[in-house]
Structure formats: C-alpha cells, structure tokens
Amino acid sequence: MVFFVARHRDRRDKHQVTIASCQIVPSLMFEIPLPFVVALLLAILLVRLTLRGPAGPVGRSLRIFVAASLALVIMVGLRWQFDLLVFRFLRPLFAAMLPPIAWMCFAALGSEERSQTRWRWMHVIPVLAIFIASLTWRQWHIQVDFLIAVQFAGYGIALIVLASRGEDRFAQARLGDVGSVRSIVAVVGGALIFSGLVDGLIALDFSITQGTNVATIVGTAQLVVLVVLALLMVRLERHSPQTTKLNDSVTEAALSQQKDDPQGNNDIAEDDAILAAIDEVMHAQHLYRDPDLTLDRLARRVVIPARQISGAINRRFGRNVSQVVNEYRVAEAQMLLQTTDKPVTEIMFDCGFQTKSNFNREFGRVTGMGPRAYRDADPYPDERQSDQPFGPIRKLFSENAESREQG
CATH class of the missing domain: 1.10.10.60 (Homeodomain-like)
Known part of the structure; x- marks a missing residue:
C-alpha cells in the first residue's frame, strides 16, 4: 500500500526521504508528500460514504475499511515528514492492522451465523507479533518488513479464497450484485498480495543496490494500489443494499x-x-x-x-x-x-x-x-x-x- 517506502526506517538519510514526495508545481519548488495527497482522496471518499453511502453493516464495514486506510496513510506521511520515534513505532502497527480490518470488513458481508464467529480475536495475534518485533528490533533484529509482507500476502490469498466461495459468504449483498462483490473481494485480495510483493522487491533492492530503484518502485506501486482500492470501494458502494434493516417480526x-x-x-x-x-x-x-x-x-x-x-x-x-x-x-x-x-x-x-x-x-x-x-x-x-x-x-x-x- 502507501507505506511501502516507510518500511525501511533506519536505512535512509534525509535525502532519501524525499522519494516519498510528489513535486506538484516544479517552477515554485512546492512539494507535497504523496501519502498526504492519497490521504486527501481517501478522506473525500470517506465523506462520500458517510453522507451518501449504504446503511447497515455493509456501509459500516466500508467506512471502517476506508478510515483504517486513511489512518495508515496519514501515519506514513507523519513518519517521513517528522521522523519522530513515536511514528517509527506506530507505523508498523498501523500497517499490520489493515489486512485484518480488510478481511473482517468483507467477511462481515456473510450471513449472520458466519459473521459472528468466536475466532475473530485471532486476527490480533499477527498485529501484536509485528508490533513486538518492531519494538525489539534493535535487540533481536527481526525482519519486520518481511513479517508485514507475509501478512499482506496471507490475507490477500484468504480474500481470494473467500471470493471463490458460495453466495452465503456474501449474504448481506444484494442478490443481483453478489457476482460483482465477489470480483471486488478478489481484486482487493490481489492488491494485498501485490503490496507484499512490492515490499519484498524494495527489500531486495536495498540489499543489492542500496535503494537505487526504490523511488521508481514506490512511486508506481503507491499510486496503482491505492487508486485501485479507492475505485473498488466506490464500486462496492453502488453494489450494496441501501439498507439492511429488517421490518421482519423475527423472534x-x-x-x-x-x-x-x-x-x-x-x-x-x-x-x-x-x-x-x-x-x-x-x-x-x-x-x-x-x-x-x-x-x-x-x-x-x-x-x-x-x-x-x-x-x-x-x-x-x-x-x-x-x-x-x-x-x-x-x-x-x-x-x-x-x-x-x-x-x-x-x-x-x-x-x-x-x-x-x-x-x-x-x-x-x-x-x-x-x-x-x-x-x-x-x-x-x-x-x-x-x-x-x-x-x-x-x-x-x-x-x-x-x-x-x-x-
């Protein structure tokens, strides 16, 4: 996602940090960090979902997912704009939280008996593991980047498998739109896998060329993945029930x-x-x-x-x-x-x-x-x-x- 460039926190100097910036008006030398540009787009999408999006659990899941993505993008921007110790520790935590949130948002589209599972707490385990690895990096030198890449790839595969399952896995989507929702879930899963692969490519580039090609990798990957996910969220907004409140007298x-x-x-x-x-x-x-x-x-x-x-x-x-x-x-x-x-x-x-x-x-x-x-x-x-x-x-x-x- 947009935090590719923020993964390698102790291997860049001040000059390398500028690869995360997007020069909007070259003649005025005015630079806006790319994460903040993407954050603005996500904020607009979140406002649109809040004011005009679907109600009920489908709309709530969409808003949670977009809000989590927005928080991560802002954290990445703060990390590279100010480079404070607190942001160094919080950035991996925010990154590790996004895949479980994505999974729970789409899994929540299933029928009620599937959505309210007692095993949801297990999604906290990889988040805690990555956070502990980040806190203890100087002592144990655990590859936090590798753990996050594996987590993204794993959740991406899980979403693709979810998209291949039956209609009951998307029981809270309109019946006529189940096929479209399944395709959206599959593409989101592919985007998470792509994110993990990009992280691996960045790590490999640092080990071989000391990060010579990172600017090109990051600039392309950040925009492609986040724009695709934003467009998918808009499409899912159109393919979800306007309300899931029931008037049924069910005891x-x-x-x-x-x-x-x-x-x-x-x-x-x-x-x-x-x-x-x-x-x-x-x-x-x-x-x-x-x-x-x-x-x-x-x-x-x-x-x-x-x-x-x-x-x-x-x-x-x-x-x-x-x-x-x-x-x-x-x-x-x-x-x-x-x-x-x-x-x-x-x-x-x-x-x-x-x-x-x-x-x-x-x-x-x-x-x-x-x-x-x-x-x-x-x-x-x-x-x-x-x-x-x-x-x-x-x-x-x-x-x-x-x-x-x-x-």
Missing part, C-alpha cells in the same frame, strides 16, 4: 434456531421443504419485488440458514439464488406484459429489477426473447398464462408431480 427463538444450522441429511425431501418455505414468502409477501433483497434477509424471513437455502437451490435447480429470485421477477413481468398496457420500464421496476440491462438479460435467459418481443408475440395472453404455475419453484414441483404420474 429471538427463531434467530437462535437459524444459528444452530444442524448438519442433517440433505435429501430431496428436505430440499423441497426449504424450497416450499421460500415459495410461500415469495407468493405471500412478494419478497422478490424488493430490489435490495439479500440472501440474509431471505434467510430471516423463512427462518432457515442462508447456507441451507443456497445449497438447496443449487442442488435442485443447478442455479444460484439470484437467478431463481430473478425468475420470480420475470414470471411477474411476463404476466404484466400479457395482461396490462404498462410500459416495459415501469414493469421492470415493479418486479424488482433496477437496471434495463439486467432485466433484458434475465428475461431473455428465461423466455428466450426480449420483453417487447414477448408482448408482441402473444395474441392470447389470458389463455396462455392462466394454466401456468407462478414462479420457478412451483414449476419444478409441477414437473416432478407429472414425472411421478407418468412413471
């Missing part, structure tokens, strides 16, 4: 039952029972119309753990939860296209879609044609729609019943 007993999540036998009957519960809330409460619907909210409504919902839908449909929910939306869109004269855009919003591109893509996946072509191609709408079961789950049950009768 404490029901929530405790949800957290138990016993490892039962996941046979077809149990999967169908889960699907029936989902279908009930979809029909009775029209939950699919909520554009900010998340897997976590769906799990709370049916009082079934998100992991079981995701597993049952994947096994019975071979598709993910987002696609099945979109099929409910498409089913209502089909009905409205056949029975009303509403504009297509109005129907799109009424059914829970937010963007025309997503609506057209999902409608085409389900029906094989666009919404306007579907409306034009149906001369007898009432007769064709009246016999069809509404929604993918009831269609699945109907097909299974016909198969048993024919067998």
Whole structure:
C-alpha cells in the first residue's frame, strides 16, 4: 500500500526521504508528500460514504475499511515528514492492522451465523507479533518488513479464497450484485498480495543496490494500489443494499434456531421443504419485488440458514439464488406484459429489477426473447398464462408431480 517506502526506517538519510514526495508545481519548488495527497482522496471518499453511502453493516464495514486506510496513510506521511520515534513505532502497527480490518470488513458481508464467529480475536495475534518485533528490533533484529509482507500476502490469498466461495459468504449483498462483490473481494485480495510483493522487491533492492530503484518502485506501486482500492470501494458502494434493516417480526427463538444450522441429511425431501418455505414468502409477501433483497434477509424471513437455502437451490435447480429470485421477477413481468398496457420500464421496476440491462438479460435467459418481443408475440395472453404455475419453484414441483404420474 502507501507505506511501502516507510518500511525501511533506519536505512535512509534525509535525502532519501524525499522519494516519498510528489513535486506538484516544479517552477515554485512546492512539494507535497504523496501519502498526504492519497490521504486527501481517501478522506473525500470517506465523506462520500458517510453522507451518501449504504446503511447497515455493509456501509459500516466500508467506512471502517476506508478510515483504517486513511489512518495508515496519514501515519506514513507523519513518519517521513517528522521522523519522530513515536511514528517509527506506530507505523508498523498501523500497517499490520489493515489486512485484518480488510478481511473482517468483507467477511462481515456473510450471513449472520458466519459473521459472528468466536475466532475473530485471532486476527490480533499477527498485529501484536509485528508490533513486538518492531519494538525489539534493535535487540533481536527481526525482519519486520518481511513479517508485514507475509501478512499482506496471507490475507490477500484468504480474500481470494473467500471470493471463490458460495453466495452465503456474501449474504448481506444484494442478490443481483453478489457476482460483482465477489470480483471486488478478489481484486482487493490481489492488491494485498501485490503490496507484499512490492515490499519484498524494495527489500531486495536495498540489499543489492542500496535503494537505487526504490523511488521508481514506490512511486508506481503507491499510486496503482491505492487508486485501485479507492475505485473498488466506490464500486462496492453502488453494489450494496441501501439498507439492511429488517421490518421482519423475527423472534429471538427463531434467530437462535437459524444459528444452530444442524448438519442433517440433505435429501430431496428436505430440499423441497426449504424450497416450499421460500415459495410461500415469495407468493405471500412478494419478497422478490424488493430490489435490495439479500440472501440474509431471505434467510430471516423463512427462518432457515442462508447456507441451507443456497445449497438447496443449487442442488435442485443447478442455479444460484439470484437467478431463481430473478425468475420470480420475470414470471411477474411476463404476466404484466400479457395482461396490462404498462410500459416495459415501469414493469421492470415493479418486479424488482433496477437496471434495463439486467432485466433484458434475465428475461431473455428465461423466455428466450426480449420483453417487447414477448408482448408482441402473444395474441392470447389470458389463455396462455392462466394454466401456468407462478414462479420457478412451483414449476419444478409441477414437473416432478407429472414425472411421478407418468412413471
């Protein structure tokens, strides 16, 4: 990250410190340390997230992550601007805290039973180890830079693995945006790995050329990594629910039952029972119309753990939860296209879609044609729609019943 140049605290003189500065107006010899420039950008992003960002745990995680990055950048700037002993000790601590914070921010997007794990305190261990190594550097000469680089690489790999997991790991993201959020997590993990590699490259350059190429390495790496992370945070802001507060009347007993999540036998009957519960809330409460619907909210409504919902839908449909929910939306869109004269855009919003591109893509996946072509191609709408079961789950049950009768 922006602290690459701040890692090698006792191997530079006053002249070398200037490699962390960015000459903004050469003719006036006016120099602003690059960490403070990046800090200004992060501060603007933090203000934007606070005033216009999403609410609930998703928004809170975003603000914590950006605030931690901002604190680290400011600490790096203070370290090289004043070179006080207190900043020498605090800089490695601030650096070591960022990877665990990044992990906990994205892990918090999972379902409630996954997010509230009792092992979260273990993330403090590497932070304390790095801080102790920094305090005792003159006595033991522990390679603090190497420890931080390994920590960044390890958390980066963990984030990439997290991004490859199922939808229940991102149950508090909008169902239609889970794919985008997973890609963001993967890129953030890659950025952390890149940060660790840059640290190693800087250490290698100091050991071989006494830091001759550090200015080029630092100037490129600082800007690339932090700008990418800032852009990713803005994108995640757009792909998160505007609120995760629930109006559901869920009792404490029901929530405790949800957290138990016993490892039962996941046979077809149990999967169908889960699907029936989902279908009930979809029909009775029209939950699919909520554009900010998340897997976590769906799990709370049916009082079934998100992991079981995701597993049952994947096994019975071979598709993910987002696609099945979109099929409910498409089913209502089909009905409205056949029975009303509403504009297509109005129907799109009424059914829970937010963007025309997503609506057209999902409608085409389900029906094989666009919404306007579907409306034009149906001369007898009432007769064709009246016999069809509404929604993918009831269609699945109907097909299974016909198969048993024919067998």
